[in-house]
Amino acid sequence: MAVARKVVVIGTGPGGAGAAALLQAKGMQVTLLEKNPFIGGKCWSFEKEGFLVDSGVHMFSMGDSGQHGDINRRVGGDLEWLVADPGEHLLMGGVAFMNLYQSLFDPRIVLGNLGAIAKVALNRRKVKEKVLRERQLKALERECYRASKRYGPLEALRLAAGIARRDESLLAELDEITFQEFMHRFTDEIGAMQGMFALAMLLTVTPAHLVSAGEYLWCFANAFHKKTLGVPRGGSREIPGSFVRAFLRNGGALRTSCEVKRIVVEGERARGVETAEGEVIEADTVVSNAGIKRTVELAGEDNFPSEYVEYVKGLRQSYSFITCKYGLERRVVNLPAPSFFNIPNVDPDHMFDYIDEGGVPEDPFLFTPMPSEWDPYAAPPGKQLIIMGVPGPIEVTPENVEQCERILDRAEERLFEIFPQIKEHIQWKMRTHIAHTARITGKPTGECIGLMQCVGQTGARRPSPRTPVKGLWLVGADAGARGVGTEMASGSALYLSNLID
Numbered sequence: 001m002a003v004a005r006k007v008v009v010i011g012t013g014p015g016g017a018g019a020a021a022l023l024q025a026k027g028m029q030v031t032l033l034e035k036n037p038f039i040g041g042k043c044w045s046f047e048k049e050g051f052l053v054d055s056g057v058h059m060f061s062m063g064d065s066g067q068h069g070d071i072n073r074r075v076g077g078d079l080e081w082l083v084a085d086p087g088e089h090l091l092m093g094g095v096a097f098m099n100l101y102q103s104l105f106d107p108r109i110v111l112g113n114l115g116a117i118a119k120v121a122l123n124r125r126k127v128k129e130k131v132l133r134e135r136q137l138k139a140l141e142r143e144c145y146r147a148s149k150r151y152g153p154l155e156a157l158r159l160a161a162g163i164a165r166r167d168e169s170l171l172a173e174l175d176e177i178t179f180q181e182f183m184h185r186f187t188d189e190i191g192a193m194q195g196m197f198a199l200a201m202l203l204t205v206t207p208a209h210l211v212s213a214g215e216y217l218w219c220f221a222n223a224f225h226k227k228t229l230g231v232p233r234g235g236s237r238e239i240p241g242s243f244v245r246a247f248l249r250n251g252g253a254l255r256t257s258c259e260v261k262r263i264v265v266e267g268e269r270a271r272g273v274e275t276a277e278g279e280v281i282e283a284d285t286v287v288s289n290a291g292i293k294r295t296v297e298l299a300g301e302d303n304f305p306s307e308y309v310e311y312v313k314g315l316r317q318s319y320s321f322i323t324c325k326y327g328l329e330r331r332v333v334n335l336p337a338p339s340f341f342n343i344p345n346v347d348p349d350h351m352f353d354y355i356d357e358g359g360v361p362e363d364p365f366l367f368t369p370m371p372s373e374w375d376p377y378a379a380p381p382g383k384q385l386i387i388m389g390v391p392g393p394i395e396v397t398p399e400n401v402e403q404c405e406r407i408l409d410r411a412e413e414r415l416f417e418i419f420p421q422i423k424e425h426i427q428w429k430m431r432t433h434i435a436h437t438a439r440i441t442g443k444p445t446g447e448c449i450g451l452m453q454c455v456g457q458t459g460a461r462r463p464s465p466r467t468p469v470k471g472l473w474l475v476g477a478d479a480g481a482r483g484v485g486t487e488m489a490s491g492s493a494l495y496l497s498n499l500i501d
Contacts, residue, residue: 004029007500008273008283010260010298013041014068014486015476016289017240018493021075021247023287023500030252031281032244033273035259035442038237039244041289042440042448043486045235049428050380051327054236055440056432056448057367057389059202059484061223063230067483067490068239074494075250079242082374083230089337091418093191094345094363099336102227163217166225174214175459180349182213193348198341198365201391203484204453205318207352215458218482231338231374239486259442263288263299263472270299270471285471285500289489291450292463292478294443299469308468315463316454317447319355321367322392322404322433324412328384331372332421338373342366342414355393358403360410364390368415386422388415394447396438404433449485450477458482465496473500 005028009020012034020032038044044055063069063081072079086099086108101109162170174182179200183193197208203219204211223229232238248254259276263286272282288295292312301309333340344351344363354361367389372379379385390411393400408431416423434446451457465479473496474480481491 005285006283007031007285007287008033008281009287009289009475010263010273010295011035011041011289011476012039012240012244012254012256013289013476013489014043014239014243015479015489015493016041016287017243017247018071018490019287019289019475019496020252021077021243021250022071022493022497024247024250024252025075026497026501028285028500030247031283032247032252032254033258033260033275033281034254034256036440037257039254039256040237040240042437043236043240045237048430049327051383051385052235052371052375052378053325053327053385054371054387056236056437057321057323057369057387058231058236058486059367060231060487061203061219061229061484062226062487063228065226065228066222067481067487067494068232070494071490072242072246075243075246077242077246079238080233081228081230082233083228084338084374086337087229088339088341089335090195090341090343092195092343102224102229104224163221164225166218166221171214171218172459174217175212175461176455177213178209178455179211179213179216180208182217183208190348194343194345194351197348197351198343201319201352201365202341202367205321205391205448205485206453207319207355209349210452210454212453212455212458215453215482219484223484231369231371233375235371235375235378236486239490260290260298263295265299265303265469265472268303268470270469273298283471285473287473287475287496287500289476291441291443291476292474294441295467295472295474299467299472304468312463315457316452317394317445318449318452319352319394320392320404320434320437320446321389321448322408322446323390323431324388324408324415325430325432326386326388326422326426327379327428328386328422328425329427330382330425331384332425333370333384333386333419335370335373338370340366340368340370342368342418352391354407355391358399360403360406361390364407364411364414366390366411366415383427388412392433392446394434394445396434396444396446401433401435404435405431408433449488465492465499 007030009032020030024030085102088100090098200208200216260273261276262274264271270286372385437446465474475496477489479492480495481488
């Protein structure tokens with residue numbers, strides 16, 4: 001009788017938990033390790049005064065129709081999704097509220113927003129004049145690509161059709177240019193770019209002047225094609241939770257509060273891991289959900305080709321989403337949708353410059369889901385839970401932590417300008433930012449997703465799950481998949497499970 005392959009998986013984020021569940025379901029003998037006393041990594045939830053609070057701020061663009069649902073069905077999980085239509089409520093240009101529906105072809109997008117569209121159009125002239133004045137004072141480095149505008153109506157239709165079909169060959173071409181460049185080849189219309197550039201940051205946590213056009217358009221097209229944007233019932237922790245429960249039912253072994261000190265490599269092959277307590281857990285295969293940079297550190301740079309080490313060191317991390325969370329003593333925000341966006345009324349090309357400049361946003365992009373509007377059991381009866389997210393920096397330094405606090409000050413001020421009733425009914429509030437994320441992951445960075453989805457790091461140029469060390473694999477948002485945040489991590493687990501037999 002054949003002996004089952006022994007596998008150790010490091011980390012219980014959606015990628016690690018999904019990979020462990022999939023490999024265990026294939027008949028392997030899997031041990032899943034987590035450094036924290038809870039599972040899920042950055043995708044977890046906790047209880048506070050009767051509220052079920054997500055650790056971060058999450059966008060699940062495809063719900064049950066995406067990669068999370070695919071894993072759940074393959075392993076016999078119990079994950080449930082909640083869907084709303086409209087899914088999002090937007091404040092455009094500071095002057096008009098609009099609803100965003102699950103389908104781009106929903107007639108309510110136009111018919112239900114006619115008044116708002118008219119207000120935005122009237123305001124656009126003032127915004128354009130302000131933006132043009134500001135641009136005259138700035139260097140023209142980013143604006144020079146306008147000379148390359150070349151797509152006519154027929155070419156635009158061809159591209160739109162290819163994107164709608166999610167044509168991989170077309171998207172591979174578009175991976176080589178930024179989404180900012182892509183948009184300017186068609187239009188300089190400020191209102192359209194404000195919305196699309198804000199959405200690019202939401203879906204990829206990467207500004208439009210860096211994000212790969214192919215990656216962003218893949219995420220955008222799939223979200224509206226699937227029409228199942230939603231949230232897991234029971235909070236974000238239910239995604240890894242469902243995978244882990246299926247994993248345990250199938251005979252897998254889970255160990256929490258078990259930090260990996262190093263990945264054991266002998267004879268150019270991964271042989272297992274050593275824990276912080278000095279225990280060696282032997283394995284035929286090691287799968288790391290710790291991120292590509294941390295994985296190389298754990299296994300030892302000397303065990304990899306020098307060119308691979310230099311390649312890994314040069315990879316860029318995504319920006320962060322930092323949050324203010326509010327438990328309200330009663331339900332005070334009543335919107336048509338369970339999530340709210342503030343689309344900044346600023347020059348779209350420079351919407352997120354404040355992050356690298358060490359400043360704060362003039363008009364912050366706010367992604368504000370209200371979990372208790374999706375799931376009434378996320379808050380005590382009659383109360384309301386609101387999570388406000390705003391983009392922030394990456395590296396955990398004293399200067400960046402202080403900047404995070406200033407960004408959250410301005411974001412909170414803007415939220416209270418839009419919804420003043422929130423301030424009067426706060427039962428409790430808390431902030432989370434890059435330092436809190438770093439404590440969860442054990443890394444010196446507080447990035448939201450993992451590797452940045454920028455030109456040179458997406459599609460065929462995303463790092464492979466297979467490393468140069470035999471028997472050592474990567475899983476998670478850093479390796480081998482496309483998608484939005486945690487969905488990319490689950491996509492990586494699906495890909496990995498097909499490679500390991």
